[in-house]
Amino acid sequence: MANTPYPESYYAASANPVPARPALQDDVETDVCVIGAGYTGLSSALFLLEHGFKVTVLEAAKVGFGASGRNGGQIVNSYSRDIDVIERSVGPQQAQLLGNMAFEGGRIIRERVAKYQIQCDLKDGGVFAALTAKQMGHLESQKRLWERFGHTQLELLDQRRIREVVACEEYVGGMLDMSGGHIHPLNLALGEAAAVESLGGVIYEQSPAVRIERGANPVVHTPQGKVRAKFIIVAGNAYLGNLVPELAAKSMPCGTQVIATEPLGEELARSLLPQDYCVEDCNYLLDYYRLTGDKRLIFGGGVVYGARDPANIEAIIRPKMLKAFPQLKDVKIDYAWTGNFLLTLSRLPQVGRLGDNIYYSQGCSGHGVTYTHLAGKVLAEALRGQAERFDAFADLPHYPFPGGQLLRTPFAAMGAWYYGLRDKLGF
Structure with a gap:
């Protein structure tokens, strides 16, 4: 079976020591199966474990392999589109809810670092x-x-x-x-993973989700095992591939x-x-x-x-x-x-539910370190039946890229060229 290592980066070279985590090779049952051991998945898992859920995390490579372990390491508040833009799009009531959450992610990071004594150069x-x-x-x-x-x-x-x-x-x-x-972003992710395991959560590395069997008791299949769960949280973001086609079309x-x-x-x-x-x-x-x-x-x-x-x-x-x-x-x-x-086309995160039991958050649009920690809390609240904050995100309008997946790259690059020119000219 393929073993995907971390990319060669400063973060991987200076990462804190971690235990070996096996690949899934059995059939297991759990309350919640989280797909992806980046910030969104780890934050969701931690909040759920703290409220008594049994949680299994599947990671295609290693904890923090994607954006969570490679980013600039900056704690930046709000969203990639700020609250005034949201307000013009959805009105004052929904914008008020989202605005009240815009500065929560950074507080969650600091609480996690303090509570679980995470060494990440904060x-x-x-x-x-x-x-x-x-x-x-x-x-x-x-x-x-x-x-x-x-x-x-x-x-x-x-x-x-x-x-x-x-x-x-x-x-x-x-x-x-x-x-x-x-922060040192990879060490933050590794510390959160250790916190997940300290609460009884299980993380399988080198265990990509290759298929989701939807239904009343959904099943996530990996190359050598499967996880049967009451709920699934899809937290693969840019590394999800085409596992969930409905999500790939809009990002x-x-x-x-x-x-x-x-x-x-x-x-x-x-x-x-x-x-x-x-x-x-x-x-x-x-x-x-x-x-x-x-x-x-x-x-x-x-x-x-x-x-x-x-x-x-x-x-x-x-x-x-x-x-x-x-x-x-x-x-x-x-x-x-x-x-x-x-x-995403709107540059706002996409949050929602597929059927009754598959939840997702994705599309931080370059503003993810704080948002993903908030997203984990909001997803965990929804699974516990407290959906007001989840719904505030889920009701944001989202659109597929013009021309579908074939033309989304040239259209986006054209837009970036335009805005880059504006930057250079001082507009």
Whole structure:
């Protein structure tokens, strides 16, 4: 049987030790079968276990193999489309519910880290950096919007103030969110998996779900076993493939690229980011970066539609890093990797139920670290019969990509080209 290892990344190279987890080779019964051991699946499993459910998790590769173990590691609040956009689409009542949840994911992460003593280099503070006066105006509006929903840990940064938190000459200002922050994303996933197992949950690695037998007692089939459950949670996101065709039609895997430098040393690292905050800019095709626990700079950006792996990731990302920090021109890149996230046409997550007992959440659209932790709680609530918050997400409108799966990549790439041009021209 194929054994899929982690991709070569800084995160895999610096991961905490973990136990060997076997592949499923039997027929088992459980209350809930979770497909996918990323943040959505692990968060769902933890909340369900804490409320007395018997939970089995199936992972096609290894815990955190997908986006959960490869992302930029930034705790960023709200959704990929903000609450004002949601409000215009669905009205004030539903938007109020979603707005009240927009800052919950970060709190859940911190609660998990504290409760289960997860070692993942958690740091507080995230900066949104404006490259133009128009972007700064958007941040001013965003601050007012978020404060409407009770989120008050925000500070606008003028040009002088942003120079105090990031040594980049490009920015005209920004906004600091002290409830944002950053983590070692794979170690967070591994710690959550250990927490699942500490509560009696079972995780099978190298056990891809190849077929779901729907019905009153659904069955998930793997190459060498099967799981009979009362409920199924589908949490495969960009790595789900065509297991559930209804979900594949309304989403598209996209790749993002990340590099990690050699260790910079305390003095150089502190000169770049004196308070050790993470940063993302306000462009549509944004760049993001932060320091690691051992003082490397992780820098990411770029989108490859259709999730192809570029031939030379460093050639794509290093120029972006040097534009922000030309002082790093002689610094070596130790790691370069790519990972897929799942894009929806609305750029809002897709949450719902198939039949009476198959639940899903997918399509974080590049904004998943906090949302996935919230999604796990919302899915667990729904299985316990508390569906108000689940329904607020499930009622969001979603549409298939124009032209179906054949044309979704060129259409999305065309849209990204347009917005990328707007970024360059300062619109």
